[in-house]
Structures are given as structure tokens and as C-alpha cells.
Amino acid sequence: MVINRYEKVLPSIDVFVCTADPQIEPPLMVINTVLSLMAYNYPPEKLNIYLSDDGGSDFMFYALLEASRFSAHWLPFCRKLKIEPKSPAAYFAKVCEPPNDPVMANEWSSIKVYFSKLVVKIALLQKSYEELKKRIDDAMKLGRISAELRKEHKGFCEWDLILIDGRETKAVDVQGQPLPTLVYLAREKRPQYHHNFKAGALNALLRVSSRISNGPIVLTVDCDMYSNNSESVRDAMCFFMDEERGHDIAFVQYPQQFDNITKNDIYSSSLTVTMEVEMAGLDANGGPCYIGTGCFHRRDILCGKKYSKECKIDWNKENTDRKVQEGADVLEDTCRVLASCTYEVNTKWGKEMGLKYGCPVEDVITGLAIQCRGWRSVFYNPERKGFLGVAPTTLLQSLVQHKRWSEGDFQIFRSRYCPFVYGHKRIPLKLQISYCFFLLWAPNCLATLYYAAVPSLCLLKGIPLFPKISNPWTLAFAYVMIAKYAYSLGEFLWYGGTFQGWWNDQRMWVYKRLTSYLFGFLETIFKSIGFAKSGFVVTAKTSEEDVSSRYEKEVMEFGAASPMFNILATVALVNLLGFVAGVKRVILNMQNEDFNLLALQIILCGLVVLINLPLYQGLFFRKDNGRMPSSVRYQSILVAVFASLLAWY
Numbered sequence: 025m026v027i028n029r030y031e032k033v034l035p036s037i038d039v040f041v042c043t044a045d046p047q048i049e050p051p052l053m054v055i056n057t058v059l060s061l062m063a064y065n066y067p068p069e070k071l072n073i074y075l076s077d078d079g080g081s082d083f084m085f086y087a088l089l090e091a092s093r094f095s096a097h098w099l100p101f102c103r104k105l106k107i108e109p110k111s112p113a114a115y116f117a118k119v120c121e122p123p124n125d126p127v128m129a130n131e132w133s134s135i136k137v138y139f140s141k142l143v144v145k146i147a148l149l150q151k152s153y154e155e156l157k158k159r160i161d162d163a164m165k166l167g168r169i170s171a172e173l174r175k176e177h178k179g180f181c182e183w184d185l186i187l188i189d190g191r192e193t194k195a196v197d198v199q200g201q202p203l204p205t206l207v208y209l210a211r212e213k214r215p216q217y218h219h220n221f222k223a224g225a226l227n228a229l230l231r232v233s234s235r236i237s238n239g240p241i242v243l244t245v246d247c248d249m250y251s252n253n254s255e256s257v258r259d260a261m262c263f264f265m266d267e268e269r270g271h272d273i274a275f276v277q278y279p280q281q282f283d284n285i286t287k288n289d290i291y292s293s294s295l296t297v298t299m300e301v302e303m304a305g306l307d308a309n310g311g312p313c314y315i316g317t318g319c320f321h322r323r324d325i326l327c328g329k330k331y332s333k334e335c336k337i338d339w340n341k342e343n344t345d346r347k348v349q350e351g352a353d354v355l356e357d358t359c360r361v362l363a364s365c366t367y368e369v370n371t372k373w374g375k376e377m378g379l380k381y382g383c384p385v386e387d388v389i390t391g392l393a394i395q396c397r398g399w400r401s402v403f404y405n406p407e408r409k410g411f412l413g414v415a416p417t418t419l420l421q422s423l424v425q426h427k428r429w430s431e432g433d434f435q436i437f438r439s440r441y442c443p444f445v446y447g448h449k450r451i452p453l454k455l456q457i458s459y460c461f462f463l464l465w466a467p468n469c470l471a472t473l474y475y476a477a478v479p480s481l482c483l484l485k486g487i488p489l490f491p492k493i494s495n496p497w498t499l500a501f502a503y504v505m506i507a508k509y510a511y512s513l514g515e516f517l518w519y520g521g522t523f524q525g526w527w528n529d530q531r532m533w534v535y536k537r538l539t540s541y542l543f544g545f546l547e548t549i550f551k552s553i554g555f556a557k558s559g560f561v562v563t564a565k566t567s568e569e570d571v572s573s574r575y576e577k578e579v580m581e582f583g584a585a586s587p588m589f590n591i592l593a594t595v596a597l598v599n600l601l602g603f604v605a606g607v608k609r610v611i612l613n614m615q616n617e618d619f620n621l622l623a624l625q626i627i628l629c630g631l632v633v634l635i636n637l638p639l640y641q642g643l644f645f646r647k648d649n650g651r652m653p654s655s656v657r658y659q660s661i662l663v664a665v666f667a668s669l670l671a672w673y
């Protein structure tokens with residue numbers, strides 16, 4: 025293996041973790057991610073972990089401080105027991121019994137006690153912190169860490185960031201082995217400067233890390249995506265350090281996979297087919313897109329370097345060139361400037377350097393630009409999953425997430441980065457087309473909207489839209505439909521899904537098109553004429569107890585009112601009315617042509633009704649808090665009845 029030959033010259037790596045909001049991304053989850061990354065099987069002096077906290081929360085800082093202390097116990101423990109995964113929460117959730125060996129068992133128990141205490145401590149603190157915050161006017165910003173805790177570390181008062189300086193001799197764990205460097209960064213923000221969400225955070229990290237450790241390889245991870253495989257760094261290095269084919273590789277992308285998927289995956293959030301089939305397809309057509317998390321980059325390329333035949337890297341040189349000499353205090357001063365909100369004004373950051381600004385999917389557009397500069401990317405999907413994250417656990421969260429994605433993707437299509445224009449002669453045609461498979465999600469809503477509404481409305485009046493069922497051309501329709509769905513079912517089952525899971529996936533296919541893509545489409549149009557501003561709605565990673573218990577039971581969660589639900593409920597009701605009217609018409613006029621004329625339409629309507637069963641249940645039959653809010657119920661009944669009456673006359 026390349027990696028063994030290169031052990032001495034392994035490049036150092038800077039791992040970037042982003043978090044934005046301590047309320048919906050609990051610090052405890054974030055530090056578990058950080059700890060799992062610190063425990064990579066990689067020389068610790070070459071491993072540097074950076075946490076960007078866009079929430080700028082004292083509380084997150086405190087949790088990270090605790091994590092840095094805990095790591096001195098946790099890392100030796102991981103080494104000794106060779107455990108996997110190396111996120112303490114994920115590990116202890118899976119392994120409830122100590123090992124058989126009595127000495128090991130002792131250690132196991134004591135570390136578990138330490139960790140449980142840490143969990144309780146942080147949980148209690150967060151609880152009192154949140155209570156405090158609630159009581160005190162938010163604007164006063166008084167809800168903070170107690171004075172006693174503040175005295176513990178100067179980072180609470182000053183702008184301090186290096187929690188563990190791997191270069192220092194005292195940065196060792198309880199066994200005397202070196203610890204990886206750990207850095208906390210809360211970049212400066214001011215209302216008059218756009219902070220550019222995650223892209224801005226990653227660019228600040230790129231600059232700051234270049235002063236502190238300057239690793240030639242950078243890994244970006246979302247705060248919920250803990251490392252599930254401690255070999256990932258070494259595996260990725262094999263691609264970059266390959267003597268024959270490594271020189272033009274810009275990034276190695278792992279799939280996004282999740283820890284909290286239920287058996288039948290009610291919101292279709294496992295993205296199995298996307299990750300296993302579509303990403304692999306992109307890989308075969310020229311390289312996967314960058315999807316934000318679980319991705320190893322070469323720093324210079326991420327910062328804008330163009331490809332040329334001569335740029336072979338010498339990993340021997342790479343390592344000695346990059347050593348940083350300054351002491352921690354000087355470094356912190358330099359870094360403060362680099363992370364200030366004015367630093368990027370009139371620079372190329374966000375345009376030609378680093379991650380691109382102004383697009384809700386900063387990752388995809390940045391990856392596309394890198395590929396267009398002549399670089400290759402690699403998709404790597406090992407058997408033991410590399411990263412595991414938290415998938416949305418309510419219908420609305422899932423729809424909102426897809427709105428951001430489809431909107432961002434469509435925005436790329438309409439921008440100067442459109443693969444057919446910008447990618448012309450830069451990337452292969454097949455890759456341009458593959459990109460558009462995703463970039464054109466949003467306008468896809470129009471066809472689905474038509475098929476979900478018009479045939480059922482026409483059915484009310486008995487207007488036929490499709491060929492007669494006795495017409496031989498119907499066979500062509502039938503063939504396409506049956507082949508398509510049989511194929512998709514086969515694909516789904518092949519990758520370990522269940523039949524019910526596939527059915528749920530079909531439902532989400534319809535729902536995403538009727539809401540997420542529609543809103544994404546409209547917002548892109550509004551934005552281009554200056555009516556809307558870009559945002560980034562962070563996906564929640566926790567939920568209330570009854571919500572998560574419904575998620576476990578795979579009961580669809582509606583709960584809050586949202587215009588998205590209004591659309592779904594109205595379409596479902598129109599189809600129900602259309603279906604009933606169609607069936608009635610056929611039964612009443614048995615002898616005449618009606619059946620022959622309307623059969624296909626009735627089948628389509630019937631399928632839409634069938635797929636909407638959980639929605640009718642939420643509208644009319646459920647009593648729990650997750651049912652459809654009554655405002656949505658009344659409004660959608662009103663609109664559906666009105667539309668049906670219009671269609672009737």
C-alpha cells in the first residue's frame with residue numbers, strides 16, 4: 025500500500041467542523057463529532073481539528089474545553105481497546121457491556137463514568153443556561169456561563185482559540201502520547217457585513233488554519249457527522265499520494281450517511297439511491313460533486329489553484345515546507361485579523377479563492393468550479409461507513425432542506441456556472457449532463473404539479489386527458505410506467521431498502537416536487553428579479569420527545585402550520601374528490617364509453633390517493649400533536665372544494 029511506504033511523509037491534515045446554533049445543534053453532539061475526529065488513526069502531530077462556531081456561543085466553547093480535557097483520557101482508551109466508532113456517545117450507545125478482560129473492564133467502566141458525568145454536567149448546564157436565557161431579555165445577552173467557569177479559561181473573556189497546541193510538549197494524553205491540535209474559532213460578525221453562512225465560516229477557517237498548522241489536506245465535516253471509521257484519513261491519502269494517478273485529484277468525497285434512519289425511512293432521508301447509485305454514476309462520468317461534508321480537499325486547489333501538467337507534488341517537500349514557527353500568542357493575534365469581518369472586503373475570497381459565496385449550495389458550486397479548473401475528484405464509499413450524521417426527523421424539516429438544495433442547484437443552472445456554458449470544453453459532456461440531473465430538480469416541480477392537479481380536476485367533469493384504455497398506444501404508456509417503477513423498486517431493494525421504504529420514497533418524491541422544488545423554483549425566480557434574499561435555514565438535529573417517539577414509530581409528523589402543508593393537503597383532497605367523482609361516473613354509466621375513456625385518469629388519481637393515506641389520516645383521524653394543524657385543514661378543504669366547484673361548472 026502506498027500509505028505504508030509513505031508513513032514518514034504523511035501530510036498533515038486540517039479538519040474543519042462547522043456549527044451554527046447551539047439550540048438546534050447541541051454542543052454535546054458537536055463535541056462527540058470532534059472527539060471522533062481527534063481519534064483518527066493518524067499521527068497526532070499531523071492532525072489538527074478546527075471548530076468554527078457561527079453561533080459564537082460561550083456554551084459551545086465550554087463544551088469544547090471539556091472535550092479537550094476528556095480527549096486526554098479518551099484517545100488512549102480508543103487506542104488500547106481499538107474500539108469503533110470513536111464517538112463516545114455512539115460507542116456507548118452501541119456497547120453497553122465492559123470487555124471480558126478484567127483490567128480492560130476496569131478502564132472501560134471508569135471512562136464510561138467519566139463520560140456519563142460529562143454528559144450530565146453539560147446537560148445540566150445547558151438546561152440552566154437555557155432557562156436563564158429564556159428569562160432574561162435576549163437582547164441583553166446576559167445568559168452566559170457563570171463567573172466561576174469563566175475564570176477557568178481565558179477564552180471566555182479574550183479572543184482565544186488554540187485549546188490544544190499540538191506543538192507544545194505538554195500537550196499529551198494521560199499516557200504521555202501527543203494530542204492533536206484543537207482550535208476553536210468564532211469569527212467576527214457585524215450586521216453591515218455579510219457573513220456568507222457556511223462558506224464564510226470555511227473560508228475563515230482556511231485562512232486561520234494556514235497560519236496555525238497549514239496542512240496540505242483539508243477535511244470538511246458538518247457538526248453532526250461523526251467519524252465512524254478511523255481509517256478514513258489514511259484511505260483518502262492513498263488517492264492523493266498515488267504516484268501515478270494522484271497528482272490531479274482535487275478532492276475525495278465520502279457519501280453522506282446517517283445514524284438515525286428508521287426501518288422504512290419514512291422521509292426518505294437515507295438518500296441511499298442518491299449516494300450509492302447517482303454519486304457513483306457521477307464518479308464514472310468524471311468525478312462526484314462536492315457535497316459539503318465528509319470531503320477531503322487539497323488546500324491549494326480549494327484556494328483556487330489551476331491545474332497544469334507540471335503540478336506534480338512532492339510529499340517529502342510538502343511537509344517540511346509547511347511548518348509554522350510562531351508561538352501561540354502571536355498566532356492568535358494574526359488570526360484575529362484573518363477572521364475579522366472586514367478582512368475579505370475587496371479580496372478574491374468567495375469568488376476565486378476558497379468556497380464560493382452567494383449560493384445556498386456553496387459546496388456543489390465550489391466543486392464544479394474546481395472540476396472546471398481541470399482537476400479530478402473521486403468518490404469513495406468503503407464498506408465500513410466513513411461518517412454518520414443526523415437526518416431530518418420531521419416532514420417539514422426534510423422539505424425545507426430540499427428546498428435549500430433544489431433552490432441552490434437551480435441557481436447554479438441559471439448562473440454563469442451553468443455546466444453547459446461554464447463547463448463547456450472544461451469538463452466532459454457526460455459530466456455536464458450528470459450535474460443537470462440535480463441542478464434541474466426545481467423546474468421539475470411544474471410537471472408534477474400538473475399531473476397531481478389537472479387530471480383529477482378534469483375527472484370531476486369527466487374530461488378525458490389520456491388515450492382510451494382499449495387503444496393499443498396505452499401499452500406504450502404502461503410499458504414505460506411499469507418498467508420505470510419496477511427498475512426503481514429493484515434498485516431500492518438491492519441497496520437494502522424495504523418495500524414499504526420504497527413506497528415512502530415515492531411519496532416523498534411527490535411531496536418534494538409539490539413543495540420544496542416549487543418553492544425553490546419560485547424563490548430562484550424572485551431572487552433573480554431582486555425580490556428575495558438568500559438565507560440558510562440550518563437543519564435541526566434534535567427534536568422534542570414526543571416528536572422523536574413518533575419518528576421512531578414512523579408516524580408522519582405535521583405539527584406546525586406551513587404553506588407547504590397547505591399545498592400538499594389541497595392536492596390530496598382534490599385527488600380524493602376527483603377519484604370519487606370518477607368512480608361514481610363509471611359505476612352510474614356502466615354501458616357507455618366512460619370507463620374506457622377515463623380509466624387511466626382514474627388509476628393515476630387512485631394512486632395519488634393511495635400515496636396520500638398518511639396525509640388524510642393526519643388531516644382527519646389523528647389526535648396527537650403531530651396531526652395536521654386545524655388551520656391547514658380548514659384552508660385546504662375550502663380551497664379544494666372551491667377548485668372542484670370551479671372545475672365542475
Ligand SMILES: O=c1ccn([C@@H]2O[C@H](COP(=O)(O)OP(=O)(O)O[C@H]3O[C@H](CO)[C@@H](O)[C@H](O)[C@H]3O)[C@@H](O)[C@H]2O)c(=O)[nH]1
Binds near residue numbers: 043248385
Ligand atoms: O451560517 C451557517 C449555517 C450553517 N453552518 C453549518 O453548515 C452545516 C450544514 O448545515 P445543515 O443545516 O446541517 O444543512 P444540511 O442540509 O444538512 O447540509 C447539507 O447541505 C449543505 C448545503 O446546503 C452543505 O453545506 C452540507 O455540508 C450538507 O451536509 C452545519 O454543520 C452547520 O452548522 C454554518 O457553519 N454556518
Ligand SMILES: [Mn+2]
Binds near residue numbers: 246248413414563
Ligand atoms: Mn446536516
